[in-house]
Amino acid sequence: MNAPILLTGCNGQLGFELQTALTALGLPILALNHQTCDLSDHAALRRLLAEHRPSIIVNAAAYTAVDRAETEPELANAVNALAPGILGEAAAAIGALVVHYSTDYVFDGQSAEPYRESDAPNPLNVYGHSKLAGERALQASGAKHLIFRTSWVFGAHGNNFAKTMLRLAAERETLNVVADQYGAPTSAALLAEVTAQILREYLSSETFPFGLYHLTASGATNWHAYAAHVIAAARDFYGNARPSLKLAADGLNAITASAYPLPAARPANSRLDCSLLQRRFGLRLPPWQEGVDRVLQQIL
């Protein structure tokens, strides 16, 4: 099989890590960014897929501006809801596999337990609705597919919560952070490594368990405790030598989400149960702190 892996969104947090991780598979990689493969231009997308006839499509591109999606639903839907179906139709026609990523935001967060794949979704915002529609479009396309729902993605490349906390801690003496939303910060590197590992199995096995899986780092935290972890690590790193953090030791205040209203509502419980993926593929997912510490080492 020499047809390429077509990777979309190669400049995003996940796409960037996938460019490295997928090389281990030994197939040519066609890494496309927003400019060279725009998922909102569906005619161009169809032409591109017909031209390259990939063996595997890895869709790391997405409209991820959760709050902006509330006022840009057409664009969010074109990219997140419709494009995965087009990828699926093209893949079904040529026997290709589609790997796609989705989100904890397909759930309303009302459950007290981590969500399983079999739990009913009920998105609270436009982004969540668009991502759920994308999952369904891909599932209905008839293509072989893997959908990984993940949460709270961060990496050394790109913008994310950990980097924002480091920037704000350098600028301010106090910081209010939401403490009543729970989830698992998941590194883009972990997602990319697991994707590559599972694809290796796909390429070498006769039978393969396609489908929808939850994939996050293990454990859970809330945004406030996550921020405290990031800032403690930065303090350790800087030590006394470099007073680069303005934030006082007791300057991190826990607040409720209702005290920090945003355009898009977020689930209070974003925890995903990843036992199905771990069982099916014999994987052990590391604690979220491992990924955060590794990325902080790269950033700091």
Ligand SMILES: NC(=O)c1ccc[n+]([C@@H]2O[C@H](COP(=O)([O-])OP(=O)(O)OC[C@H]3O[C@@H](n4cnc5c(N)ncnc54)[C@H](OP(=O)(O)O)[C@@H]3O)[C@@H](O)[C@H]2O)c1
């Ligand atoms: N980030 C999270 O916390 C999170 C949580 C749960 C699930 N996910 C899912 O995980 C996957 C990867 O997310 P990520 O964190 O890597 O996101 P990201 O860093 O925002 O990367 C997304 C990439 O998609 C590109 N993109 C946006 N619109 C596009 C379009 N119309 N056509 C082609 N490319 C387009 C972006 O390019 P530009 O920057 O040029 O627009 C960016 O390079 C996504 O499916 C996302 O929904 C993410």
